[in-house]
Amino acid sequence: MAKTKPSVAIVFNHVGDDEYEKLKDVDPKSLGFKPEYDIHVATIMEEYEAIVDALKKEGFRPNLVNVNDDLTKLSTLLWSHRPDVIFNLLEYFKEDPKLEAMVAGLFDLYGVPFTGAPPFSLALCQRKGLTKQILHANGVRTPRFHLLMKPKLRNRHGLHYPLIVKPAREDASTGIEKTSVVYDQSQLHERIDYAFEHFSHPILVEEFIEGRELHVAILGNDPPEVLPILEYDFSMLPPEFPRIISYTAKWEPLKEEFHRVHTICPAKLPKRVEARVREQALAAYHLTNCRDYARVDMRLSNDDHVYVLEVNPNPDLTEGVSFMESAEKAGLSFSKTLKMIVDMALSRTAKPAVPPPAQ
Numbered sequence: 001m002a003k004t005k006p007s008v009a010i011v012f013n014h015v016g017d018d019e020y021e022k023l024k025d026v027d028p029k030s031l032g033f034k035p036e037y038d039i040h041v042a043t044i045m046e047e048y049e050a051i052v053d054a055l056k057k058e059g060f061r062p063n064l065v066n067v068n069d070d071l072t073k074l075s076t077l078l079w080s081h082r083p084d085v086i087f088n089l090l091e092y093f094k095e096d097p098k099l100e101a102m103v104a105g106l107f108d109l110y111g112v113p114f115t116g117a118p119p120f121s122l123a124l125c126q127r128k129g130l131t132k133q134i135l136h137a138n139g140v141r142t143p144r145f146h147l148l149m150k151p152k153l154r155n156r157h158g159l160h161y162p163l164i165v166k167p168a169r170e171d172a173s174t175g176i177e178k179t180s181v182v183y184d185q186s187q188l189h190e191r192i193d194y195a196f197e198h199f200s201h202p203i204l205v206e207e208f209i210e211g212r213e214l215h216v217a218i219l220g221n222d223p224p225e226v227l228p229i230l231e232y233d234f235s236m237l238p239p240e241f242p243r244i245i246s247y248t249a250k251w252e253p254l255k256e257e258f259h260r261v262h263t264i265c266p267a268k269l270p271k272r273v274e275a276r277v278r279e280q281a282l283a284a285y286h287l288t289n290c291r292d293y294a295r296v297d298m299r300l301s302n303d304d305h306v307y308v309l310e311v312n313p314n315p316d317l318t319e320g321v322s323f324m325e326s327a328e329k330a331g332l333s334f335s336k337t338l339k340m341i342v343d344m345a346l347s348r349t350a351k352p353a354v355p356p357p358a359q
């Protein structure tokens, strides 16, 4: 008898409108600059549907589950409609990114295997200051920094300008803007005040590493494999913008910055530097307890020192972008990479730690 195809619940949490729907009505000719990329980027649903199609192609029975901030819906899935495996794409619950780790904890308690990082890793990497301390204590270089609980920093802070001011517990480049990079004390204090007013606390002030930006995708566990290294090329960015992946450059197709930051994969690096990048990225992956797949964001200074900026467990899996661009360069198609991630989760046997609720 043919073996039944494993069922995969692709779990995500999306409430409200999809901003990218609106882009469908925008005429690229109305922008006032020449866009390099298509401004009609995939909507959230289109991205999830691409994952469904790919997993079907690989012989699974995928099913999209939008948790929609509804805990009952989640527990029904975990008890009454238990899938063989969960593809965990949930990043927050009730707008709170801290609850991402708690939801993964529920998957563990209910004994349903799930893709990606365990709860501890998700919680740790959301605390950029703590992660940096762990990296530093274990010989992984990360920019020198202060973690501010209050909008106060003594003038003799011991850090070398330029500095970057960023929220310590946000991701997806939230709070990373042109004025995040500061060159003197007055800009620094202005930005610290702004960051405390507009973003969640604490706030990181760290040395800005001029040089190249490298994103290192890592896939697997025994042992994890470093995929071809991806470089962000800022050379087409108008000179008034700092060489960073700002929120605008990452997410806003109607702005010029979005179209002026390009990727090069594999990055051209001297052998010795590449070996160091790979070694430091793997060390960061292990130290932060990542699992299955992750992306380590790095900077390479002009004097060839490798710095880890942050570790992203469960990074974005959009086809052809970032992690998936590296996977493609490694000869892994979108669907094959997703299959590998699902197979890793399926290989973990999980048992419920709590009895089912009375029916």
Ligand SMILES: Nc1ncnc2c1ncn2[C@@H]1O[C@H](COP(=O)(O)OP(=O)(O)OP(=O)(O)O)[C@@H](O)[C@H]1O
Pocket (backbone or CB within 6 Å): 143, 164, 166, 170, 171, 172, 173, 174, 176, 206, 207, 208, 209, 210, 213, 243, 244, 245, 246, 250, 297, 299, 309, 310, 312
């Ligand atoms: N110390 C630094 N030196 C140079 N550039 C930096 C530094 N810190 C942050 N950046 C720039 O800001 C970008 C976003 O920073 P970071 O990766 O820490 O934030 P994030 O919000 O977690 O981003 P992501 O979108 O990758 O989740 C980096 O990709 C880099 O371009």
Ligand SMILES: [Mg+2]
Pocket (backbone or CB within 6 Å): 297, 309, 310
């Ligand atoms: Mg990053």
